[in-house]
Amino acid sequence: MIKLTYFAHSAFSLEFEKFKILIDPFITGNPLAPVEAKNLNADYIVLSHGHGDHLGDTIDIAKRCKSTVIAVNELANYINSKGVNAHNMHIGGVYSFPFGKVKFTIAHHGSSSPEGDYMGEPAGILLMINGKTIYHAGDTGLFMDMKLIGETNKIDVAMLPIGGNFTMDVDDAVKASEFLKANLVIPIHFNTFPVIQADADLFVEKVKKAGLTARKLNFGETIEL
Ligand code: NI
Ligand code: MN
Numbered sequence: 001m002i003k004l005t006y007f008a009h010s011a012f013s014l015e016f017e018k019f020k021i022l023i024d025p026f027i028t029g030n031p032l033a034p035v036e037a038k039n040l041n042a043d044y045i046v047l048s049h050g051h052g053d054h055l056g057d058t059i060d061i062a063k064r065c066k067s068t069v070i071a072v073n074e075l076a077n078y079i080n081s082k083g084v085n086a087h088n089m090h091i092g093g094v095y096s097f098p099f100g101k102v103k104f105t106i107a108h109h110g111s112s113s114p115e116g117d118y119m120g121e122p123a124g125i126l127l128m129i130n131g132k133t134i135y136h137a138g139d140t141g142l143f144m145d146m147k148l149i150g151e152t153n154k155i156d157v158a159m160l161p162i163g164g165n166f167t168m169d170v171d172d173a174v175k176a177s178e179f180l181k182a183n184l185v186i187p188i189h190f191n192t193f194p195v196i197q198a199d200a201d202l203f204v205e206k207v208k209k210a211g212l213t214a215r216k217l218n219f220g221e222t223i224e225l
């Protein structure tokens with residue numbers, strides 16, 4: 001069984017057997033975060049891209065916990081230059097870790113470090129753990145290849161940005177849900193900042209109307225997969 005916890009914005013933890021995995025742990029400076037970064041532990045941290053609201057507390061947590069950070073090559077090299085162990089991957093690549101498989105997909109967005117340096121291409125993340133497939137879209141606009149991602153993976157849970165401005169809005173994320181055909185869609189990347197206000201309840205309703213299932217998670221809520 002996998003325990004999936006939402007920390008607001010795009011941040012999640014997954015706990016499976018003895019493994020603790022964090023995705024995009026932006027906690028410090030996130031007004032909605034229900035925890036403090038110093039209380040989060042990780043064996044692995046998987047990053048979608050280098051922007052501050054995704055890289056977040058990665059370096060501090062990884063140094064304290066001796067975590068391995070999994071990211072696309074350019075971002076992984078940056079992480080490594082900060083004295084943190086990183087596993088370099090890239091889009092389309094899949095690798096088996098002790099907890100399961102990670103594959104990076106495309107995402108239409110940008111990626112830079114806090115210093116403004118180019119961090120390679122942004123990515124979406126596919127995790128295959130204990131027979132479950134989890135798709136975290138990262139930051140992205142809607143793209144047609146989501147249909148392919150849905151056709152080639154039986155997705156149990158998809159986390160999709162709905163906040164607009166930097167990413168898909170509610171209606172584009174509903175279309176993405178139709179492409180992906182995940183068993184459950186969780187809306188992310190909304191309400192953290194004034195420019196990404198979105199109605200997650202409306203999103204859930206619209207996904208339901210499309211014959212699919214979405215659920216808005218409370219900040220700090222854990223579900224079991
Ligand atoms: Ni971003
Ligand atoms: Mn973002």
